[in-house]
Amino acid sequence: MVEWHRLLWFPQAIPRQRFITWLAFRNKLSTGSRMRQWGMTQACPLCGEPNETRDHLYNTLIQYGTCSARALSPLDSMLSKLAFQATIYWIWKERNGRCHDQPRRTPMHLAHVIHKEISNKLLSLGDDAAEVNERLLRWNEVATLH
Numbered sequence: 001m002v003e004w005h006r007l008l009w010f011p012q013a014i015p016r017q018r019f020i021t022w023l024a025f026r027n028k029l030s031t032g033s034r035m036r037q038w039g040m041t042q043a044c045p046l047c048g049e050p051n052e053t054r055d056h057l058y059n060t061l062i063q064y065g066t067c068s069a070r071a072l073s074p075l076d077s078m079l080s081k082l083a084f085q086a087t088i089y090w091i092w093k094e095r096n097g098r099c100h101d102q103p104r105r106t107p108m109h110l111a112h113v114i115h116k117e118i119s120n121k122l123l124s125l126g127d128d129a130a131e132v133n134e135r136l137l138r139w140n141e142v143a144t145l146h
C-alpha cells in the first residue's frame with residue numbers, strides 16, 4: 001500500500017469519513033472476519049458472501065486510490081481524495097444499515113448522496129466566490145451522474 005496517509009490527511013477532509021477510511025486502511029472495521037474472532041458470524045450484508053473481510057469490501061477501491069493520486073492538479077487531487085473517503089464511508093454506512101434492516105439504497109442512490117455531500121463540502125470551503133465556483137464546476141465535470 002503506497003503512501004496511503006496522503007489519502008487521509010488533507011485539510012478539506014470530512015472528519016467522520018477520514019476516520020472510517022483510517023479504520024479501513026488499518027483493517028480495524030468490524031467486518032465479518034473480525035466478528036468471527038469474537039465468536040459471531042457475519043456474512044457480507046451487501047452481497048451475502050459468507051467470508052466478509054475488509055478486502056472483500058474495499059480491495060479494488062484501495063488499490064485504485066493508492067495508484068491514482070499521482071499527477072493530478074491540486075484541485076483534482078482534493079476532489080479525488082474527497083470522493084475516495086466518501087465512497088469508503090458510504091459503503092460502510094450502507095453495509096451497517098443492512099445489518100440493522102434499514103431500507104436499502106441502490107448504488108446510484110449512494111452516488112447521488114456522495115455527489116451532493118461533496119458539493120456541500122465545496123460550498124462550505126469559504127474562499128472567494130470565484131474559487132468556490134471553479135471547484136463546483138470541476139466537480140460537476142468529473143463526477144457527472146447519468
Ligand SMILES: [Zn+2]
Nearest residue numbers: 044046047049
Ligand atoms: Zn459483499
